[in-house]
Amino acid sequence: MAQRAKHGTLGKVARPRLYEQLMEQILGYVEAEQLGPGDHLPAERDLAERLGVSRATLAQALVALEVLGVVDVQHGTGAVLVYRPAIATVLRQLREHQNRLPEIVEARSTLEVKLAGLAAERRTDADLAAIEHALGVMEAEIKDGGRGAGGDELFHEAVTAAAHSGVLAQLMAFISEMVLETRIESLGQPGRPERSLQSHGLIAAAIREQNPVAAAAAMQAHIDLVSDVELLK
Known part of the structure; x- marks a missing residue:
């Protein structure tokens, strides 16, 4: 027994x-x-x-x-x-990172979807110009053979600024290092930089048209896309 x-x-x-x-x-x-x-x-x-x-x-x-x-x-x-x-150290850190990823995605969905909606309501012409500039930077990086990480970061910073919400901006700053982890992973997926740029374009279009519902939906779709990474499978 x-x-x-x-x-x-x-x-x-x-x-x-x-x-x-x-x-x-x-x-x-x-x-x-x-x-x-x-x-x-x-x-x-x-x-x-x-x-x-x-x-x-x-x-x-x-x-x-x-x-x-x-x-x-x-x-x-x-x-x-x-x-x-040490190999053991890296494997332990990898497990910790894998466990943390779903919570990072959850935080992004909570914060950035709201920020996109507010940006559509509150954006100024200067905010819109910053968003368009970020799109151009990312497109140029991708055409040059890169991942577009710099332009990607600029885009999300520009959307956050366009929302004109100091508290939400502080919360985004707090998780910025963790968001960087997901950015590297996502843009490292084959074909992902181009798809990410395309979804950025949809968010920008909704903000340009001052449509908060569409902007929030486009941001959620974008987060769903970039959260599809191998480390979560």
Whole structure:
């Protein structure tokens, strides 16, 4: 009986996702090569070939490492090591991040949907110009081969400013670092920068037309889009 009870406490061990396995291998390579801050990882094409995976799959692992601050991935320069952590530390931070993501999405839905509606009601011509400028910056970044992260950040800042709500702006500032995590993840998904820019355009159009209901709906649709990330699957 005791033996059966003991066996009854056992459960299936979750199989690590492929990108998690790749993270471990990349960190193992960093350790073996004794890479330090500022050193470059091999080019993505080379790294993918060595690991025997597609570049899209490798990109998920690099995005996860970027979100955790281990590497900095820039268009044209590839992945640069920021610091060399212990593998166990990174995997623990990844679990913590995965657990935190749904709450970040929840906070964004609560705050940014309201901000978009207020922006449509209260925006000035100067606010609208700032929003349009952010769209242009993001479009230019994407055309240049980047993710559009700079323009994306400018856009959401411009919408927040256009709402003219000091308290909501302070709340957005409070979660800005956490929002940055979701921004990196989302724009690291294949094809996501273009789709994100398109949804920004719909939000901007509703704000331009001073339609708060449409602006709020467009912002919610945008958050639903950008929250579809591999780390939540």
